[in-house]
Amino acid sequence: MRKYIAIWILAVMLGGCDDFLTVQPKSDIKDSDLFKTPEGCEDAIYGAYSNLGTDEVYGRMMRYYLPEALAQSYNGSNLASALTDMMDYNHDLSDPKEVYATAWAGMYTAIGYVNDIVTNVEKYGKDFKYHDCYLGEALGMRAFMHFDLVRLFAPSYTSKPDAQAIPYVTRWMAKVTPFSTVKEVYGKILSDLRESERLLVATEKIIPREDENFMKKRNLHFNLDAARATLARVYLTIGNLDSARFYAEQVILSKRYELAENSEMPNLMAFVVSGKEAIWGIEQRDPMTDLTKYFYTLGTGLRPRTDISSFYVSGGTDNDLRGKWFRSRKFDDGDAAKITYFLKFFDEDHYYNPSASPYKGTPGLNMIRISEMYLIAAEGWMEDDPAKATAYFDQMSTSRGRPSLKDAGKTVTLKDINEERYREFFGEGQEWFNMKRQNRDLLIYSKQETVPGTDELYTITIPDDEFDYRYMDEEE
Numbered sequence: 091m092r093k094y095i096a097i098w099i100l101a102v103m104l105g106g107c108d109d110f111l112t113v114q115p116k117s118d119i120k121d122s123d124l125f126k127t128p129e130g131c132e133d134a135i136y137g138a139y140s141n142l143g144t145d146e147v148y149g150r151m152m153r154y155y156l157p158e159a160l161a162q163s164y165n166g167s168n169l170a171s172a173l174t175d176m177m178d179y180n181h182d183l184s185d186p187k188e189v190y191a192t193a194w195a196g197m198y199t200a201i202g203y204v205n206d207i208v209t210n211v212e213k214y215g216k217d218f219k220y221h222d223c224y225l226g227e228a229l230g231m232r233a234f235m236h237f238d239l240v241r242l243f244a245p246s247y248t249s250k251p252d253a254q255a256i257p258y259v260t261r262w263m264a265k266v267t268p269f270s271t272v273k274e275v276y277g278k279i280l281s282d283l284r285e286s287e288r289l290l291v292a293t294e295k296i297i298p299r300e301d302e303n304f305m306k307k308r309n310l311h312f313n314l315d316a317a318r319a320t321l322a323r324v325y326l327t328i329g330n331l332d333s334a335r336f337y338a339e340q341v342i343l344s345k346r347y348e349l350a351e352n353s354e355m356p357n358l359m360a361f362v363v364s365g366k367e368a369i370w371g372i373e374q375r376d377p378m379t380d381l382t383k384y385f386y387t388l389g390t391g392l393r394p395r396t397d398i399s400s401f402y403v404s405g406g407t408d409n410d411l412r413g414k415w416f417r418s419r420k421f422d423d424g425d426a427a428k429i430t431y432f433l434k435f436f437d438e439d440h441y442y443n444p445s446a447s448p449y450k451g452t453p454g455l456n457m458i459r460i461s462e463m464y465l466i467a468a469e470g471w472m473e474d475d476p477a478k479a480t481a482y483f484d485q486m487s488t489s490r491g492r493p494s495l496k497d498a499g500k501t502v503t504l505k506d507i508n509e510e511r512y513r514e515f516f517g518e519g520q521e522w523f524n525m526k527r528q529n530r531d532l533l534i535y536s537k538q539e540t541v542p543g544t545d546e547l548y549t550i551t552i553p554d555d556e557f558d559y560r561y562m563d564e565e566e
Contacts, residue, residue: 125210128218132304134210135227138203139310142231143372143455146196150380152238153455153519154392154435156193160550161522162535165393178536181551191553194243197235198259204232205262219296220304226289230312232260233282234320234457237327240275241523243552245545247272247328249529253545256552276328283321290314309368310452315341316370319458322466327527335470338463341369342482347460349489355411360437362451367461373454378441385432386441394432394516395535401513404492411491412513434517461486461514469507476501483507490514 124130143149158164159176166174172185180186207228215221236258244255251273258278259267270278294314298305322337341347348366350358358364361378363371384392394416402413415434420427437450464486471479483502484494487510495502511524525532529543541547 125207125214128215128220131207131211131215131218131224132220134207135224135304135311138200138207138228138231139372141200141203142235143374144196145380146192147200147235148372148455148457148519149374149377150384151189151193151196154384154517156189157242157519157522158517161525162533163395163516163521165395166536169392174536178534179532179541179547187551187553190243190550191555194239194553194556197239201232201235201259202262204228204235205259208232208260209262220293222289223293223305226286226293226314226317227312229282229289230286230317230320233279233286234312236275236282237279237320237324238523240272240279241327241526242550244272244275245549246526246529247276248527249545251276276324279324280321283317283324286312287314287317287321290317307452309363309371310373310454312370315344315346316458319369319463322463323458326466326469327523331470331473335467338466338470341460341463342467349460349464349486352411352489352491355490356414357437357450359435359456360433360450361435361440361453362437363454364456364459365451367459368456369458369460369463371452371454371456373452375453377435377453377455378437378444381435382441385436392432394430396430398430398516401509401516409491409493410513415516432517456518461489462520465507465511465514468502469504472502472504472507483510486510486514 124134141147145151156176159173160179162177164173164177166177169177170185172189175183176186176189181190208225211218211221211224211228215224218224236256239256245253252271254269255272255275256269257267258270258275260278261267291314296305318337318340322334322341325331325334325337347369350364350366354366358367361381363373398416399408399413402408402410402416404410412434415432416430417433418428418430420429435455464482468479468483468486471482480495480500480502483506484496488494490513492510495506508524508528512521515521525543526548529548531540531542532547533540
């Protein structure tokens with residue numbers, strides 16, 4: 091089976107296509123044998139998850155790198171030119187365009203892998219016990235990635251639904267996929283997610299045998315709750331608050347996830363998929379190497395913005411336990427001064443003594459956490475039932491050590507929710523998307539200049555090569 095996996099990945103990589111969206115092998119190698127057994131399908135799905143965790147996709151680029159730079163999360167004084175230009179919103183300069191092209195190519199390559207799974211599972215896997223699960227997970231991954239792409243590379247749904255957006259690629263083929271409008275892309279995202287949900291509901295009713303490892307550790311798969319949580323995200327983004335809160339509550343009321351205890355907050359995501367809060371996470375063999383390079387290295391590391399500690403103070407005290415994600419210290423005795431490090435994803439105990447301090451959980455990254463569902467439910471109920479909205483908000487925020495709004499005689503506001511989102515998801519690639527859907531004014535941190543939100547500001551540049559090759563294909 092390892093031979094088939096290697097052939098499958100090699101075939102994809104050798105399919106150097108004329109544009110990013112035609113990820114199709116051009117060699118004579120066939121991958122159909124891989125999908126003729128349930129074990130082969132499962133290995134292919136594991137391979138797709140592994141690819142999502144790479145640097146070019148969610149291991150770095152689409153999580154703590156590109157969207158966090160755009161959200162002004164880092165101190166620009168020691169950053170490479172690409173990041174400083176991105177933070178200054180100089181989208182058309184060469185360095186940012188190269189970063190955007192890497193993100194575009196990485197995401198569409200990952201979509202190509204998933205589409206290969208969809209095509210072959212539909213062709214060969216109809217009689218497999220977990221056919222619905224294989225297909226449901228793949229469709230969910232496909233929708234999830236297109237959702238992040240359209241949020242990056244296209245205007246907002248609420249302002250320009252008929253504008254050109256991105257191609258929504260659904261087939262493993264060499265034919266160029268045409269661009270869809272923003273509204274069309276969101277329609278396809280919702281269609282894939284609803285079908286993913288339908289298929290995964292059926293899977294939930296099957297009781298797996300003890301030896302069926304694929305059905306274990308479901309939070310490492312795009313599971314039923316991941317489909318519903320992503321539906322909540324999508325509906326919130328397009329302004330359908332009723333549906334957003336409906337799906338968020340379905341996940342909360344499943345009671346399959348717990349908010350962390352106060353004492354668990356500092357190391358909630360330190361090299362690991364959160365055992366309590368992760369609705370969906372991706373396993374990584376060794377997250378320490380890259381995270382050390384980016385967050386715990388002198389000189390060119392990603393330092394949090396200098397005023398970051400002020401966001402974790404309430405009532406004049408630093409009782410917000412998430413403040414421990416940022417620590418001012420000397421890297422070693424030779425340092426001239428203390429440096430503030432961003433340690434949310436970093437396990438210092440394991441770093442200093444890896445043999446004696448193993449990972450406290452499954453090593454990897456968190457894609458969706460239950461805390462987000464509480465905030466979506468709060469925003470969804472804010473106008474229709476302020477008390478219910480405040481209760482959801484308080485459940486989440488007090489678990490982080492913050493005071494209760496209800497006890498203070500207050501009801502939750504959008505300002506409260508936005509501030510809580512910022513504190514909770516710093517470094518996880520969410521803040522910029524939240525800013526975009528609200529078209530918020532933006533403080534350019536390096537200039538200390540506030541500029542009004544516009545579609546142009548919040549839409550990054552699609553790679554030039556995409557259009558160049560597309561025109562060549564059309565001429566042929």
